[in-house]
Amino acid sequence: MESILQVKDLVKQYRDFTLDHVSFSLPGGCILGFIGENGAGKTTTLKLILNLIHKDSGEVTLFGMDHVKEERHIKEQIGVVFDESYFHDTLSPKDIASVLSRVYPTWDDGLFDRYLNRFSVPKDKVLKEFSRGMKMKLSIASALAHKPKLLILDEATSGLDPVVRNEILDVFMEFIQDETHSVLLSSHITSDLERIADYIVFLHKGKVVFEEPKDDLLARYGILRCGTEVFRRLDRSEKVGYRQSQFGYEVLVKDRAAIRRRYPGAVVDAATIEDIMLFYVRGEQQ
Amino acid sequence: MKGLLVKDLLVLRKYARTMVVFVLVYIVIFSMLDSVDVISGMVTLVLAMMSVATFSYDELAKWDRFGLTMPVSRNQVVASRYLVCLLFTLIGGVVTLVFRLGFGYFRNTGDPAESLLSSYVILSVAVLFLSLILPFLYKFGPERGRLFMILVFLLPSMLLLFFKDSVFGLFPSEETIEQALIFILPIALAALLLSFYISCRIYAKKEF
Numbered sequence: 001m002e003s004i005l006q007v008k009d010l011v012k013q014y015r016d017f018t019l020d021h022v023s024f025s026l027p028g029g030c031i032l033g034f035i036g037e038n039g040a041g042k043t044t045t046l047k048l049i050l051n052l053i054h055k056d057s058g059e060v061t062l063f064g065m066d067h068v069k070e071e072r073h074i075k076e077q078i079g080v081v082f083d084e085s086y087f088h089d090t091l092s093p094k095d096i097a098s099v100l101s102r103v104y105p106t107w108d109d110g111l112f113d114r115y116l117n118r119f120s121v122p123k124d125k126v127l128k129e130f131s132r133g134m135k136m137k138l139s140i141a142s143a144l145a146h147k148p149k150l151l152i153l154d155e156a157t158s159g160l161d162p163v164v165r166n167e168i169l170d171v172f173m174e175f176i177q178d179e180t181h182s183v184l185l186s187s188h189i190t191s192d193l194e195r196i197a198d199y200i201v202f203l204h205k206g207k208v209v210f211e212e213p214k215d216d217l218l219a220r221y222g223i224l225r226c227g228t229e230v231f232r233r234l235d236r237s238e239k240v241g242y243r244q245s246q247f248g249y250e251v252l253v254k255d256r257a258a259i260r261r262r263y264p265g266a267v268v269d270a271a272t273i274e275d276i277m278l279f280y281v282r283g284e285q286q
Numbered sequence: 287m288k289g290l291l292v293k294d295l296l297v298l299r300k301y302a303r304t305m306v307v308f309v310l311v312y313i314v315i316f317s318m319l320d321s322v323d324v325i326s327g328m329v330t331l332v333l334a335m336m337s338v339a340t341f342s343y344d345e346l347a348k349w350d351r352f353g354l355t356m357p358v359s360r361n362q363v364v365a366s367r368y369l370v371c372l373l374f375t376l377i378g379g380v381v382t383l384v385f386r387l388g389f390g391y392f393r394n395t396g397d398p399a400e401s402l403l404s405s406y407v408i409l410s411v412a413v414l415f416l417s418l419i420l421p422f423l424y425k426f427g428p429e430r431g432r433l434f435m436i437l438v439f440l441l442p443s444m445l446l447l448f449f450k451d452s453v454f455g456l457f458p459s460e461e462t463i464e465q466a467l468i469f470i471l472p473i474a475l476a477a478l479l480l481s482f483y484i485s486c487r488i489y490a491k492k493e494f
Contacts (some may be wrong), residue, residue, distance in 0.1 A: 050355050053493040075357040088297050089341055095296045103289035103356045152355075177307035
């Protein structure tokens with residue numbers, strides 16, 4: 001399948017942080033989840049893709065076009081939602097529609113209204129009176145109303161209650177039913193990603209730790225609970241990270257089936273995305 | 287780009303209402319005081335300032351970060367801001383002209399040609415002022431940019447005040463000045479063009 005977004009060796013250097021040769025790609029009809037601790041470079045990567053900040057080197061192509069040379073063309077087909085709403089407090093959703101309908105040739109007023117209705121966002125109230133959740137829903141409605149092919153969301157679901165989040169995740173799932181649509185979302189609510197993402201890209205300190213299909217991750221990784229004896233016998237390559245407690249060791253392993261075969265009787269549970277992230281980040285201090 | 291213009295106008299909506307009241311109050315006060323020149327300058331400048339307020343509003347909302355995810359180029363963002371500023375300055379100029387002509391007509395003072403000339407000059411000065419201030423607003427943001435704005439006004443007036451005795455002798459005759467004044471608008475427009483170019487350069491390098 002042709003990729004909607006392709007990032008290759010993206011580099012951006014700051015005094016105290018470097019985004020270091022980040023590469024990944026996003027096929028059509030898929031949701032790619034971006035995970036990583038605060039300051040891992042998720043937002044920086046998204047901003048670089050959008051050319052809000054300028055890359056030092058690397059290549060970004062969207063829909064097969066260069067993200068700087070064909071910037072306007074590309075941006076007509078992207079909807080973006082950040083962690084906050086960047087609309088002026090004195091505007092109402094109606095005002096926003098009259099601005100955006102003049103910006104996007106593909107803007108659909110009816111669609112915008114349908115999303116507002118669905119999210120129960122009032123059309124005539126000014127944003128000053130909106131709650132955080134309402135602003136977020138408005139941002140998502142405005143990002144969808146020009147019928148984009150790619151949605152880029154930066155922490156768009158954080159700070160929302162589970163009911164609203166679920167509603168929004170459902171919208172994303174509907175959105176990618178069309179094979180030409182994709183979603184790139186960063187979130188530290190890993191359970192959300194577990195629910196909807198097809199691929200997971202894990203960023204840590206500005207580097208991509210892995211880029212994997214979510215189902216593979218969940219099927220392969222495991223947490224081995226064992227005593228000192230087994231732990232000592234484990235090969236370095238087998239353990240990604242571990243946690244020591246008074247009852248023994250918890251070890252994140254890359255291939256839980258293999259571990260089960262090699263250590264019959266060992267307790268190996270499936271690992272969640274959150275486990276994987278935590279062990280990777282914390283485990284390196286071993 | 288039309289969308290960006292609409293956005294600025296919508297954002298200024300409320301502010302504009304306050305400004306209209308403000309301008310009306312000024313007109314009443316200064317009509318009573320008979321100082322037509324002061325009020326003409328005031329109204330034009332107040333309107334020019336209004337466009338500057340769009341920078342503050344945008345910064346408050348962090349608009350640019352979202353604005354630049356839309357299919358508009360950075361140059362277009364700058365261009366639309368310049369257009370909004372020019373639009374308000376023009377409105378200011380027209381309002382003052384109408385006011386001056388009306389004032390002269392009812393009081394039977396002043397000569398329409400003179401009103402026309404002074405509106406022309408005030409408008410040009412406002413455009414010059416915009417050309418100066420806008421690149422600074424782009425470079426330093428509305429907070430520090432505003433400080434600079436005060437300097438733009440204050441420094442020339444102070445200098446003039448301090449050195450008025452020595453300077454006034456150097457001034458050419460009134461006729462020469464009046465003739466030279468015809469060129470002020472072309473000069474102002476050229477300055478605006480240069481200013482636009484500089485602002486585009488500054489904005490292109492910005493990161494959000």
